[in-house]
Amino acid sequence: MTKAFAVIEIVDLYKYYGERRAVGPLSFSIEAGEIVGLLGLNGAGKTTTLRILACDLLPSSGSVRVNGLDVVESPHEVRSLIGYLPDTPPLYGEMTVRAYLHFAARLRGLSKASADKRVPEVLEATALAEVQDQLIASLSHGYKQRVGIAQAIVHGPKLLVLDEPISGLDPVQIVEMRELLRSLKGEHTILLSSHILSEISETCDRLLVIRDGQIAATGTEAELSAKLLKNQRIDVTVRGDEEKAKEAASGVPGVVSVEAIDATEGGEGVIALRIESEGDTREAVCRALVTAGIGLLEVRRGERELESVFLELAGAETADGGSGAAPKKKRAGKKGAKKVRATAGEGDAGAKDATAEKEDGSGT
Protein backbone atom coordinates (compact mmCIF):
# COMPACT_ATOMS: atom_id res chain seq x y z
CA MET A 1 0.00 0.00 0.00
CA THR A 2 1.44 3.41 -0.92
CA LYS A 3 1.58 6.06 1.74
CA ALA A 4 -0.73 9.02 1.16
CA PHE A 5 0.96 12.31 0.29
CA ALA A 6 1.51 14.65 3.25
CA VAL A 7 0.09 18.08 2.48
CA ILE A 8 1.35 19.42 5.82
CA GLU A 9 4.55 18.19 7.38
CA ILE A 10 5.74 19.90 10.55
CA VAL A 11 8.90 18.70 12.24
CA ASP A 12 10.24 20.07 15.54
CA LEU A 13 8.60 23.44 15.12
CA TYR A 14 9.33 26.07 17.76
CA LYS A 15 8.03 29.61 17.99
CA TYR A 16 9.19 32.04 20.66
CA TYR A 17 7.78 35.47 21.42
CA GLY A 18 10.80 36.98 23.12
CA GLU A 19 11.67 34.54 25.89
CA ARG A 20 8.23 32.95 25.95
CA ARG A 21 7.79 29.70 24.10
CA ALA A 22 4.44 29.75 22.33
CA VAL A 23 4.87 26.56 20.29
CA GLY A 24 7.21 23.62 20.38
CA PRO A 25 8.41 21.07 20.02
CA LEU A 26 5.60 20.42 17.57
CA SER A 27 5.56 17.70 14.94
CA PHE A 28 2.67 16.32 12.93
CA SER A 29 1.63 15.65 9.39
CA ILE A 30 -1.65 15.76 7.54
CA GLU A 31 -2.34 13.75 4.45
CA ALA A 32 -4.16 14.86 1.34
CA GLY A 33 -7.93 14.92 1.66
CA GLU A 34 -7.99 14.76 5.45
CA ILE A 35 -10.01 17.11 7.59
CA VAL A 36 -8.21 17.52 10.86
CA GLY A 37 -9.15 19.43 13.98
CA LEU A 38 -6.53 21.24 16.05
CA LEU A 39 -7.86 21.48 19.56
CA GLY A 40 -6.54 23.37 22.50
CA LEU A 41 -7.36 25.87 25.17
CA ASN A 42 -6.71 29.53 24.50
CA GLY A 43 -2.97 30.16 24.59
CA ALA A 44 -2.13 26.56 23.69
CA GLY A 45 -0.47 27.58 20.44
CA LYS A 46 -3.19 26.89 17.87
CA THR A 47 -3.32 30.30 16.23
CA THR A 48 0.47 30.63 16.20
CA THR A 49 0.77 27.26 14.47
CA LEU A 50 -1.86 28.19 11.89
CA ARG A 51 -0.28 31.60 11.26
CA ILE A 52 3.07 29.95 10.61
CA LEU A 53 1.40 27.57 8.17
CA ALA A 54 -0.24 30.52 6.42
CA CYS A 55 3.16 32.28 6.14
CA ASP A 56 2.01 35.11 8.37
CA LEU A 57 4.61 34.33 11.03
CA LEU A 58 8.18 33.14 10.87
CA PRO A 59 8.97 30.02 12.90
CA SER A 60 11.83 30.30 15.38
CA SER A 61 13.14 26.89 14.33
CA GLY A 62 12.01 23.63 12.82
CA SER A 63 10.63 22.66 9.47
CA VAL A 64 7.16 23.46 8.15
CA ARG A 65 6.35 22.13 4.72
CA VAL A 66 3.18 22.52 2.71
CA ASN A 67 2.92 20.24 -0.28
CA GLY A 68 6.67 19.71 0.02
CA LEU A 69 7.47 23.45 0.00
CA ASP A 70 9.16 25.07 2.97
CA VAL A 71 7.22 28.04 4.34
CA VAL A 72 10.40 30.02 5.01
CA GLU A 73 12.16 29.30 1.73
CA SER A 74 9.13 29.53 -0.55
CA PRO A 75 6.47 31.63 1.19
CA HIS A 76 5.14 33.05 -2.06
CA GLU A 77 4.47 29.59 -3.50
CA VAL A 78 3.04 28.27 -0.22
CA ARG A 79 0.62 31.19 0.03
CA SER A 80 -0.74 30.24 -3.38
CA LEU A 81 -1.54 26.77 -2.08
CA ILE A 82 -3.30 27.87 1.09
CA GLY A 83 -6.66 29.35 1.87
CA TYR A 84 -6.51 30.94 5.30
CA LEU A 85 -9.31 32.11 7.54
CA PRO A 86 -7.99 33.84 10.67
CA ASP A 87 -10.03 33.91 13.88
CA THR A 88 -11.43 37.29 12.81
CA PRO A 89 -12.36 37.11 9.11
CA PRO A 90 -10.39 39.76 7.16
CA LEU A 91 -13.38 41.49 5.60
CA TYR A 92 -13.71 44.94 4.06
CA GLY A 93 -17.10 46.08 5.32
CA GLU A 94 -17.51 48.72 2.63
CA MET A 95 -17.31 46.16 -0.19
CA THR A 96 -20.10 43.96 -1.48
CA VAL A 97 -19.67 40.22 -1.02
CA ARG A 98 -19.14 39.65 -4.73
CA ALA A 99 -16.65 42.49 -5.16
CA TYR A 100 -14.71 41.32 -2.12
CA LEU A 101 -14.49 37.74 -3.35
CA HIS A 102 -13.45 38.96 -6.78
CA PHE A 103 -10.70 41.02 -5.17
CA ALA A 104 -9.58 38.06 -3.02
CA ALA A 105 -9.50 35.81 -6.09
CA ARG A 106 -7.39 38.26 -8.09
CA LEU A 107 -5.12 38.75 -5.09
CA ARG A 108 -4.47 35.00 -5.02
CA GLY A 109 -3.40 35.02 -8.63
CA LEU A 110 -6.54 34.28 -10.62
CA SER A 111 -6.95 36.14 -13.89
CA LYS A 112 -9.96 38.42 -14.30
CA ALA A 113 -11.68 35.86 -16.52
CA SER A 114 -10.99 33.03 -14.06
CA ALA A 115 -12.20 35.14 -11.15
CA ASP A 116 -15.37 36.04 -13.07
CA LYS A 117 -16.02 32.31 -13.49
CA ARG A 118 -14.94 31.17 -10.04
CA VAL A 119 -16.71 33.74 -7.82
CA PRO A 120 -20.28 32.66 -8.73
CA GLU A 121 -19.28 29.04 -8.07
CA VAL A 122 -17.97 29.94 -4.62
CA LEU A 123 -21.02 32.08 -3.88
CA GLU A 124 -23.13 29.05 -4.68
CA ALA A 125 -20.99 26.60 -2.70
CA THR A 126 -21.05 28.77 0.40
CA ALA A 127 -24.74 29.71 0.08
CA LEU A 128 -23.93 33.39 -0.28
CA ALA A 129 -25.61 33.98 -3.64
CA GLU A 130 -28.59 35.72 -2.09
CA VAL A 131 -26.43 38.30 -0.31
CA GLN A 132 -23.79 38.73 -3.00
CA ASP A 133 -24.74 42.36 -3.67
CA GLN A 134 -24.99 43.38 -0.02
CA LEU A 135 -22.28 45.31 1.77
CA ILE A 136 -20.31 42.98 4.03
CA ALA A 137 -20.77 45.37 6.96
CA SER A 138 -24.52 44.75 6.84
CA LEU A 139 -24.25 40.95 7.11
CA SER A 140 -24.88 38.83 10.20
CA HIS A 141 -21.99 37.15 12.00
CA GLY A 142 -22.83 33.81 10.41
CA TYR A 143 -22.78 35.24 6.92
CA LYS A 144 -19.54 37.10 7.61
CA GLN A 145 -17.98 33.81 8.67
CA ARG A 146 -19.20 32.27 5.41
CA VAL A 147 -17.65 35.12 3.45
CA GLY A 148 -14.44 34.43 5.37
CA ILE A 149 -14.52 30.81 4.24
CA ALA A 150 -15.46 31.85 0.72
CA GLN A 151 -12.39 34.08 0.44
CA ALA A 152 -10.27 31.19 1.67
CA ILE A 153 -11.51 28.79 -1.02
CA VAL A 154 -12.01 31.23 -3.88
CA HIS A 155 -8.69 30.38 -5.56
CA GLY A 156 -9.19 26.63 -5.16
CA PRO A 157 -6.33 26.02 -2.69
CA LYS A 158 -5.04 22.56 -1.89
CA LEU A 159 -5.05 23.32 1.81
CA LEU A 160 -7.59 25.18 3.91
CA VAL A 161 -6.41 26.55 7.25
CA LEU A 162 -9.34 27.74 9.32
CA ASP A 163 -8.88 29.32 12.74
CA GLU A 164 -11.98 28.80 14.87
CA PRO A 165 -14.45 28.90 11.97
CA ILE A 166 -17.35 27.94 14.21
CA SER A 167 -16.61 30.36 17.02
CA GLY A 168 -19.44 32.70 17.92
CA LEU A 169 -22.02 31.09 15.67
CA ASP A 170 -25.52 30.28 16.90
CA PRO A 171 -26.70 26.63 16.87
CA VAL A 172 -28.34 26.88 13.45
CA GLN A 173 -25.27 28.53 11.98
CA ILE A 174 -23.06 25.86 13.55
CA VAL A 175 -25.03 23.12 11.81
CA GLU A 176 -24.82 25.03 8.51
CA MET A 177 -21.10 25.61 8.96
CA ARG A 178 -20.49 21.91 9.66
CA GLU A 179 -22.34 21.03 6.46
CA LEU A 180 -20.31 23.59 4.55
CA LEU A 181 -17.03 22.21 5.91
CA ARG A 182 -18.06 18.65 5.08
CA SER A 183 -18.96 19.72 1.56
CA LEU A 184 -15.43 21.12 1.12
CA LYS A 185 -13.79 17.90 2.24
CA GLY A 186 -13.41 16.27 -1.14
CA GLU A 187 -11.74 19.22 -2.83
CA HIS A 188 -9.46 20.40 -0.05
CA THR A 189 -7.32 19.17 2.79
CA ILE A 190 -8.57 21.04 5.84
CA LEU A 191 -6.94 21.95 9.13
CA LEU A 192 -9.27 23.75 11.48
CA SER A 193 -8.89 24.83 15.06
CA SER A 194 -11.28 25.13 17.95
CA HIS A 195 -11.23 25.29 21.71
CA ILE A 196 -14.52 23.44 22.00
CA LEU A 197 -14.26 19.78 21.10
CA SER A 198 -17.95 19.11 20.55
CA GLU A 199 -18.08 21.86 17.92
CA ILE A 200 -15.75 20.09 15.52
CA SER A 201 -15.55 16.47 16.60
CA GLU A 202 -18.35 15.59 14.18
CA THR A 203 -16.65 17.34 11.29
CA CYS A 204 -13.10 16.04 11.55
CA ASP A 205 -11.53 12.75 10.52
CA ARG A 206 -8.86 13.17 13.13
CA LEU A 207 -8.14 15.38 16.10
CA LEU A 208 -4.85 16.84 17.26
CA VAL A 209 -4.99 18.05 20.83
CA ILE A 210 -2.43 20.78 21.46
CA ARG A 211 -1.29 21.76 24.92
CA ASP A 212 1.52 24.12 25.80
CA GLY A 213 2.51 24.28 22.15
CA GLN A 214 2.88 20.51 21.83
CA ILE A 215 0.69 17.71 20.60
CA ALA A 216 -0.84 16.10 23.69
CA ALA A 217 -2.82 13.46 21.82
CA THR A 218 -3.96 12.52 18.36
CA GLY A 219 -6.64 10.24 17.01
CA THR A 220 -10.29 10.01 16.21
CA GLU A 221 -12.87 10.98 18.77
CA ALA A 222 -13.52 7.29 19.56
CA GLU A 223 -9.82 6.53 19.86
CA LEU A 224 -9.25 9.40 22.24
CA SER A 225 -12.24 8.43 24.33
CA ALA A 226 -11.17 4.79 24.54
CA LYS A 227 -7.62 5.71 25.36
CA LEU A 228 -8.24 8.35 27.93
CA LEU A 229 -11.58 7.99 29.61
CA LYS A 230 -11.11 5.95 32.74
CA ASN A 231 -14.76 6.22 33.58
CA GLN A 232 -17.50 6.35 31.01
CA ARG A 233 -20.76 7.98 31.80
CA ILE A 234 -24.25 6.90 30.74
CA ASP A 235 -27.56 8.53 31.55
CA VAL A 236 -30.57 6.21 31.77
CA THR A 237 -34.20 7.18 32.11
CA VAL A 238 -36.39 4.52 33.70
CA ARG A 239 -39.84 4.06 35.20
CA GLY A 240 -39.89 2.38 38.59
CA ASP A 241 -38.59 2.49 42.11
CA GLU A 242 -35.49 4.67 42.43
CA GLU A 243 -33.75 2.63 45.12
CA LYS A 244 -34.42 -0.62 43.29
CA ALA A 245 -33.06 0.83 40.07
CA LYS A 246 -29.95 2.16 41.79
CA GLU A 247 -29.36 -1.19 43.43
CA ALA A 248 -29.68 -3.04 40.13
CA ALA A 249 -27.32 -0.68 38.32
CA SER A 250 -24.78 -0.67 41.13
CA GLY A 251 -24.60 -4.47 40.98
CA VAL A 252 -23.26 -4.47 37.43
CA PRO A 253 -19.50 -5.24 37.32
CA GLY A 254 -17.53 -2.13 36.43
CA VAL A 255 -20.08 0.38 37.65
CA VAL A 256 -18.36 2.88 39.91
CA SER A 257 -21.19 5.15 40.94
CA VAL A 258 -24.90 5.68 40.41
CA GLU A 259 -26.68 8.92 41.20
CA ALA A 260 -30.14 10.27 40.53
CA ILE A 261 -30.36 13.30 38.26
CA ASP A 262 -33.25 15.39 36.99
CA ALA A 263 -35.25 13.45 34.41
CA THR A 264 -35.61 15.17 31.08
CA GLU A 265 -39.10 13.76 30.58
CA GLY A 266 -42.08 13.84 32.89
CA GLY A 267 -44.46 11.07 33.89
CA GLU A 268 -45.40 9.04 36.89
CA GLY A 269 -42.47 7.13 38.38
CA VAL A 270 -40.01 8.39 35.77
CA ILE A 271 -36.52 8.85 37.14
CA ALA A 272 -33.09 9.39 35.60
CA LEU A 273 -29.80 7.91 36.74
CA ARG A 274 -26.27 8.91 35.92
CA ILE A 275 -23.96 5.92 35.94
CA GLU A 276 -20.17 6.13 35.94
CA SER A 277 -18.40 2.94 34.99
CA GLU A 278 -15.09 1.53 33.95
CA GLY A 279 -15.49 0.71 30.28
CA ASP A 280 -18.71 0.51 28.31
CA THR A 281 -21.39 -1.09 30.54
CA ARG A 282 -24.46 0.05 28.66
CA GLU A 283 -25.65 -3.43 27.69
CA ALA A 284 -25.03 -4.92 31.12
CA VAL A 285 -26.78 -2.04 32.88
CA CYS A 286 -29.81 -2.32 30.60
CA ARG A 287 -29.97 -6.05 31.19
CA ALA A 288 -29.74 -5.61 34.98
CA LEU A 289 -32.45 -2.95 35.06
CA VAL A 290 -34.85 -4.95 32.93
CA THR A 291 -34.17 -8.10 34.98
CA ALA A 292 -34.97 -6.11 38.13
CA GLY A 293 -38.35 -5.20 36.66
CA ILE A 294 -37.49 -1.57 35.95
CA GLY A 295 -38.99 -0.08 32.83
CA LEU A 296 -36.21 1.17 30.58
CA LEU A 297 -37.17 4.34 28.68
CA GLU A 298 -33.90 5.77 27.39
CA VAL A 299 -30.15 5.10 27.48
CA ARG A 300 -27.53 7.53 26.22
CA ARG A 301 -23.86 8.33 26.70
CA GLY A 302 -23.12 11.34 28.84
CA GLU A 303 -23.39 14.52 26.80
CA ARG A 304 -20.25 16.10 28.19
CA GLU A 305 -18.08 13.08 27.84
CA LEU A 306 -16.25 14.41 24.79
CA GLU A 307 -15.63 17.72 26.44
CA SER A 308 -14.18 16.05 29.50
CA VAL A 309 -11.74 14.10 27.32
CA PHE A 310 -10.64 17.31 25.73
CA LEU A 311 -10.31 19.20 29.00
CA GLU A 312 -8.27 16.37 30.44
CA LEU A 313 -5.99 16.30 27.41
CA ALA A 314 -5.71 20.04 27.19
CA GLY A 315 -4.37 20.29 30.69
CA ALA A 316 -7.40 21.71 32.44
CA GLU A 317 -6.41 20.09 35.74
CA THR A 318 -3.60 22.56 36.18
CA ALA A 319 -5.87 25.44 35.41
CA ASP A 320 -8.38 24.35 38.00
CA GLY A 321 -5.80 23.65 40.60
CA GLY A 322 -5.23 19.91 40.54
CA SER A 323 -6.80 16.62 39.71
CA GLY A 324 -9.23 16.91 42.56
CA ALA A 325 -11.23 19.33 40.47
CA ALA A 326 -11.72 16.89 37.63
CA PRO A 327 -15.21 15.59 38.53
CA LYS A 328 -16.49 19.13 38.82
CA LYS A 329 -15.05 19.97 35.40
CA LYS A 330 -16.71 16.95 33.89
CA ARG A 331 -20.02 18.48 34.85
CA ALA A 332 -19.04 21.97 33.85
CA GLY A 333 -19.65 21.63 30.11
CA LYS A 334 -18.92 24.68 27.97
CA LYS A 335 -19.21 27.11 30.85
CA GLY A 336 -16.63 25.09 32.68
CA ALA A 337 -14.48 25.04 29.60
CA LYS A 338 -14.61 28.81 29.38
CA LYS A 339 -13.65 29.09 33.02
CA VAL A 340 -10.58 26.96 32.62
CA ARG A 341 -9.68 28.70 29.38
CA ALA A 342 -9.55 31.96 31.21
CA THR A 343 -6.89 30.67 33.54
CA ALA A 344 -4.99 28.27 31.32
CA GLY A 345 -1.98 29.20 29.27
CA GLU A 346 -0.83 31.99 31.52
CA GLY A 347 2.71 30.78 31.35
CA ASP A 348 4.95 27.94 30.58
CA ALA A 349 5.36 26.92 34.18
CA GLY A 350 1.71 26.04 34.60
CA ALA A 351 1.63 24.27 31.30
CA LYS A 352 4.71 22.28 32.22
CA ASP A 353 2.98 21.24 35.41
CA ALA A 354 0.07 20.08 33.34
CA THR A 355 2.38 18.07 31.14
CA ALA A 356 3.98 16.42 34.12
CA GLU A 357 0.58 15.60 35.59
CA LYS A 358 -0.56 14.17 32.29
CA GLU A 359 2.47 11.95 32.03
CA ASP A 360 1.85 10.67 35.51
CA GLY A 361 -1.83 10.16 35.03
CA SER A 362 -3.49 9.49 31.75
CA GLY A 363 -0.44 8.53 29.79
CA THR A 364 -1.02 10.19 26.46
Next chain:
Amino acid sequence: MRNALLVAGREIGSYGRSLLGWAIGAAALLVEGVWFSANGLSGSRMSADVLREFFNGASGVTMIVAVLMSIPLLAGERERGTLVLLNTAPIRDVEIIVGKYLAALAMVALITLVSVYMPLLIFVNGKVSLGHVAVGYTGIVLLGSAALAIGMFTSAVSRSQVMAAILGGLLLAVMVTLWLVAKVTEPPVNGVLSGMALHHQRQFPFMTGVLKLENVVYYVAVTYFFLLAATKTLEARRWR
Protein backbone atom coordinates in the same frame (compact mmCIF):
# COMPACT_ATOMS: atom_id res chain seq x y z
CA MET B 1 2.83 45.62 -10.90
CA ARG B 2 -0.42 43.79 -11.52
CA ASN B 3 -0.85 43.15 -7.82
CA ALA B 4 0.03 46.74 -6.92
CA LEU B 5 -2.65 48.00 -9.31
CA LEU B 6 -5.10 45.51 -7.85
CA VAL B 7 -4.44 46.84 -4.35
CA ALA B 8 -4.61 50.41 -5.65
CA GLY B 9 -7.96 49.77 -7.32
CA ARG B 10 -9.44 48.44 -4.11
CA GLU B 11 -8.11 51.36 -2.10
CA ILE B 12 -9.50 53.94 -4.53
CA GLY B 13 -12.88 52.22 -4.36
CA SER B 14 -12.62 52.26 -0.58
CA TYR B 15 -11.88 55.99 -0.52
CA GLY B 16 -14.86 56.57 -2.77
CA ARG B 17 -17.18 54.56 -0.55
CA SER B 18 -15.94 55.90 2.77
CA LEU B 19 -16.92 59.11 4.47
CA LEU B 20 -13.28 59.84 5.20
CA GLY B 21 -12.27 60.38 1.58
CA TRP B 22 -15.15 62.75 0.84
CA ALA B 23 -14.82 64.59 4.15
CA ILE B 24 -11.10 65.18 3.69
CA GLY B 25 -11.62 66.31 0.11
CA ALA B 26 -14.41 68.71 1.04
CA ALA B 27 -12.50 70.13 4.01
CA ALA B 28 -9.39 70.65 1.89
CA LEU B 29 -11.30 72.53 -0.80
CA LEU B 30 -13.05 74.63 1.81
CA VAL B 31 -9.80 75.65 3.51
CA GLU B 32 -8.11 76.35 0.17
CA GLY B 33 -11.09 78.44 -0.92
CA VAL B 34 -11.08 80.49 2.27
CA TRP B 35 -7.31 80.93 2.01
CA PHE B 36 -7.53 82.03 -1.62
CA SER B 37 -10.33 84.44 -0.85
CA ALA B 38 -8.57 85.96 2.14
CA ASN B 39 -5.05 86.16 0.72
CA GLY B 40 -5.55 86.27 -3.02
CA LEU B 41 -8.69 88.25 -3.71
CA SER B 42 -8.27 90.96 -1.09
CA GLY B 43 -6.53 94.19 -2.04
CA SER B 44 -4.57 95.02 -5.13
CA ARG B 45 -1.74 92.65 -6.00
CA MET B 46 0.29 91.32 -8.85
CA SER B 47 -1.30 88.26 -10.44
CA ALA B 48 1.86 86.20 -9.94
CA ASP B 49 1.85 87.07 -6.24
CA VAL B 50 -1.76 86.00 -5.94
CA LEU B 51 -0.94 82.70 -7.58
CA ARG B 52 2.12 82.18 -5.38
CA GLU B 53 0.05 82.87 -2.28
CA PHE B 54 -2.56 80.37 -3.43
CA PHE B 55 0.09 77.68 -3.92
CA ASN B 56 1.55 78.48 -0.52
CA GLY B 57 -1.78 77.78 1.18
CA ALA B 58 -2.60 74.81 -1.03
CA SER B 59 0.76 73.19 -0.30
CA GLY B 60 0.12 73.30 3.44
CA VAL B 61 -3.35 71.84 2.99
CA THR B 62 -2.00 69.12 0.70
CA MET B 63 0.59 68.01 3.25
CA ILE B 64 -2.10 67.57 5.89
CA VAL B 65 -4.45 65.83 3.43
CA ALA B 66 -1.66 63.45 2.38
CA VAL B 67 -0.89 62.43 5.96
CA LEU B 68 -4.57 61.97 6.79
CA MET B 69 -5.06 59.86 3.67
CA SER B 70 -2.10 57.66 4.46
CA ILE B 71 -2.89 56.87 8.10
CA PRO B 72 -5.60 54.23 7.51
CA LEU B 73 -3.65 52.49 4.76
CA LEU B 74 -1.73 50.11 7.03
CA ALA B 75 -2.54 51.00 10.65
CA GLY B 76 -6.24 51.00 9.80
CA GLU B 77 -6.00 47.60 8.14
CA ARG B 78 -4.06 46.31 11.12
CA GLU B 79 -6.75 47.61 13.50
CA ARG B 80 -9.56 46.04 11.48
CA GLY B 81 -7.68 42.76 11.08
CA THR B 82 -7.76 42.93 7.29
CA LEU B 83 -4.01 43.25 6.76
CA VAL B 84 -3.74 39.48 7.18
CA LEU B 85 -5.58 39.07 3.85
CA LEU B 86 -2.73 40.84 2.10
CA ASN B 87 -0.03 39.27 4.27
CA THR B 88 -1.15 35.74 3.46
CA ALA B 89 -1.72 36.36 -0.24
CA PRO B 90 1.00 35.58 -2.76
CA ILE B 91 1.96 39.20 -3.26
CA ARG B 92 5.13 41.00 -2.22
CA ASP B 93 5.30 43.63 0.49
CA VAL B 94 6.53 46.22 -1.98
CA GLU B 95 3.42 45.59 -4.09
CA ILE B 96 1.21 46.24 -1.08
CA ILE B 97 3.03 49.48 -0.29
CA VAL B 98 3.17 50.71 -3.89
CA GLY B 99 -0.48 49.83 -4.50
CA LYS B 100 -1.66 51.71 -1.47
CA TYR B 101 0.65 54.62 -2.20
CA LEU B 102 -0.58 54.94 -5.78
CA ALA B 103 -4.21 54.94 -4.63
CA ALA B 104 -3.59 57.61 -2.01
CA LEU B 105 -1.50 59.66 -4.44
CA ALA B 106 -4.31 59.54 -6.98
CA MET B 107 -6.72 60.83 -4.34
CA VAL B 108 -4.32 63.56 -3.19
CA ALA B 109 -3.74 64.61 -6.80
CA LEU B 110 -7.48 64.62 -7.50
CA ILE B 111 -8.27 66.75 -4.44
CA THR B 112 -5.42 69.11 -5.35
CA LEU B 113 -6.37 69.45 -8.99
CA VAL B 114 -10.05 70.07 -8.25
CA SER B 115 -8.92 73.41 -6.83
CA VAL B 116 -7.68 74.49 -10.27
CA TYR B 117 -10.69 76.77 -10.70
CA MET B 118 -9.12 79.14 -8.16
CA PRO B 119 -5.94 79.90 -10.15
CA LEU B 120 -8.08 80.15 -13.26
CA LEU B 121 -10.13 82.89 -11.57
CA ILE B 122 -7.01 85.05 -11.73
CA PHE B 123 -7.49 85.26 -15.50
CA VAL B 124 -10.72 87.24 -14.91
CA ASN B 125 -8.87 90.33 -13.76
CA GLY B 126 -5.21 89.48 -14.30
CA LYS B 127 -2.72 87.42 -16.20
CA VAL B 128 -0.42 84.56 -15.26
CA SER B 129 1.25 81.97 -17.43
CA LEU B 130 -0.20 78.49 -17.64
CA GLY B 131 3.35 77.23 -17.13
CA HIS B 132 3.40 78.92 -13.72
CA VAL B 133 0.14 77.18 -12.83
CA ALA B 134 1.44 73.81 -14.07
CA VAL B 135 4.76 74.11 -12.19
CA GLY B 136 2.97 75.18 -9.02
CA TYR B 137 0.70 72.14 -9.15
CA THR B 138 3.66 69.91 -9.94
CA GLY B 139 5.33 71.13 -6.77
CA ILE B 140 2.21 70.55 -4.69
CA VAL B 141 1.74 67.01 -6.00
CA LEU B 142 5.42 66.22 -5.36
CA LEU B 143 5.11 67.63 -1.85
CA GLY B 144 1.92 65.59 -1.34
CA SER B 145 3.74 62.51 -2.57
CA ALA B 146 6.54 62.99 -0.02
CA ALA B 147 4.10 63.70 2.82
CA LEU B 148 2.13 60.61 1.79
CA ALA B 149 5.23 58.44 1.97
CA ILE B 150 6.04 59.84 5.42
CA GLY B 151 2.49 59.04 6.55
CA MET B 152 2.70 55.55 5.11
CA PHE B 153 5.87 54.89 7.03
CA THR B 154 4.32 55.97 10.34
CA SER B 155 1.23 53.94 9.44
CA ALA B 156 3.45 50.90 8.89
CA VAL B 157 5.23 51.22 12.24
CA SER B 158 2.09 51.94 14.30
CA ARG B 159 -0.43 49.51 15.74
CA SER B 160 -3.22 52.09 15.82
CA GLN B 161 -4.38 54.88 13.58
CA VAL B 162 -4.19 57.39 16.43
CA MET B 163 -0.57 56.55 17.03
CA ALA B 164 0.13 56.69 13.29
CA ALA B 165 -1.50 60.12 13.05
CA ILE B 166 0.49 61.47 15.98
CA LEU B 167 3.77 60.08 14.66
CA GLY B 168 2.99 61.23 11.13
CA GLY B 169 2.13 64.74 12.31
CA LEU B 170 5.30 64.96 14.39
CA LEU B 171 7.58 63.67 11.65
CA LEU B 172 6.01 66.00 9.11
CA ALA B 173 6.35 68.95 11.48
CA VAL B 174 10.02 68.14 12.02
CA MET B 175 10.64 67.80 8.30
CA VAL B 176 8.88 71.10 7.58
CA THR B 177 10.53 73.12 10.34
CA LEU B 178 14.08 72.01 9.64
CA TRP B 179 14.68 75.37 7.92
CA LEU B 180 13.97 77.10 11.23
CA VAL B 181 16.56 74.93 12.93
CA ALA B 182 18.91 75.75 10.07
CA LYS B 183 18.59 79.43 10.93
CA VAL B 184 20.14 78.94 14.34
CA THR B 185 22.91 76.57 13.27
CA GLU B 186 26.31 77.18 11.75
CA PRO B 187 27.55 76.22 8.27
CA PRO B 188 27.70 73.62 6.89
CA VAL B 189 24.99 72.07 9.11
CA ASN B 190 22.54 74.85 8.35
CA GLY B 191 22.90 74.21 4.64
CA VAL B 192 22.19 70.52 5.05
CA LEU B 193 19.19 71.12 7.32
CA SER B 194 17.81 73.78 5.06
CA GLY B 195 18.20 71.51 2.08
CA MET B 196 16.39 68.71 3.90
CA ALA B 197 13.42 70.85 4.89
CA LEU B 198 10.29 69.57 3.21
CA HIS B 199 8.62 72.83 2.35
CA HIS B 200 10.47 76.14 2.66
CA GLN B 201 13.46 76.11 0.32
CA ARG B 202 12.25 73.26 -1.86
CA GLN B 203 8.67 74.37 -2.46
CA PHE B 204 9.18 78.10 -2.94
CA PRO B 205 10.63 77.82 -6.48
CA PHE B 206 7.60 75.78 -7.61
CA MET B 207 5.29 78.47 -6.19
CA THR B 208 6.98 81.09 -8.27
CA GLY B 209 6.84 78.98 -11.40
CA VAL B 210 10.49 77.89 -11.38
CA LEU B 211 11.03 74.21 -12.06
CA LYS B 212 14.40 73.04 -10.72
CA LEU B 213 15.46 69.46 -11.28
CA GLU B 214 17.19 69.28 -7.89
CA ASN B 215 13.90 70.01 -6.13
CA VAL B 216 12.08 67.36 -8.14
CA VAL B 217 14.84 64.88 -7.30
CA TYR B 218 14.60 65.85 -3.61
CA TYR B 219 10.88 65.09 -3.40
CA VAL B 220 11.26 61.86 -5.36
CA ALA B 221 14.11 60.82 -3.05
CA VAL B 222 12.10 61.55 0.12
CA THR B 223 9.18 59.60 -1.31
CA TYR B 224 11.39 56.66 -2.24
CA PHE B 225 13.16 56.63 1.12
CA PHE B 226 10.01 56.55 3.21
CA LEU B 227 8.25 54.05 0.94
CA LEU B 228 11.28 51.79 1.20
CA ALA B 229 11.25 52.21 4.98
CA ALA B 230 7.53 51.36 5.03
CA THR B 231 8.17 48.25 2.91
CA LYS B 232 10.96 47.05 5.17
CA THR B 233 8.84 47.71 8.25
CA LEU B 234 5.96 45.73 6.80
CA GLU B 235 8.32 42.93 5.89
CA ALA B 236 9.76 42.84 9.41
CA ARG B 237 6.36 42.95 11.10
CA ARG B 238 4.95 40.30 8.80
CA TRP B 239 7.37 37.70 10.05
CA ARG B 240 7.61 38.80 13.65
